[in-house]
Amino acid sequence: MGEWSEYFEDFPEENPANWVNGEFNPRLAQEIRNQEDRLRATTNKARSEINAVIMKAWLETKSKAFLLTEDCPQCGLTKLNTYKISDTFYLCECQDCGIHGRGETHSLALKSTFDAIGDGLDWRDNVI
Numbered sequence: 101m102g103e104w105s106e107y108f109e110d111f112p113e114e115n116p117a118n119w120v121n122g123e124f125n126p127r128l129a130q131e132i133r134n135q136e137d138r139l140r141a142t143t144n145k146a147r148s149e150i151n152a153v154i155m156k157a158w159l160e161t162k163s164k165a166f167l168l169t170e171d172c173p174q175c176g177l178t179k180l181n182t183y184k185i186s187d188t189f190y191l192c193e194c195q196d197c198g199i200h201g202r203g204e205t206h207s208l209a210l211k212s213t214f215d216a217i218g219d220g221l222d223w224r225d226n227v228i
């Protein structure tokens with residue numbers, strides 16, 4: 101790769117990245133790349149802002165949906181929070197070891213948490 105970039109420094113017209121619509125125009129090619137970079141940066145910024153809004157809404161939903169804390173089947177600590185997100189969506193998340201499960205009822209969510217023992221799950225790895 102280093103050899104190619106040195107080669108292109110000596111022979112810029114040989115570099116396909118310096119051509120725009122069949123015309124050798126390194127300046128325009130660079131401007132287009134800059135424009136694309138700016139577009140990408142703007143898109144990424146918008147995406148993280150959207151994610152932040154979604155995250156905030158999700159955390160608010162969760163805090164309102166908090167149901168109870170009980171013993172975690174994996175680490176044994178009383179850190180397993182259950183949230184009733186809706187009538188048919190219960191979510192269990194251990195605040196210590198990170199194990200989690202979900203189900204249509206509290207007991208199904210607990211069962212899916214039990215089933216996940218040893219899987220190395222951590223809800224904080226994938227909050228949404």
Ligand SMILES: [Zn+2]
Nearest residue numbers: 172175194197
């Ligand atoms: Zn735990």
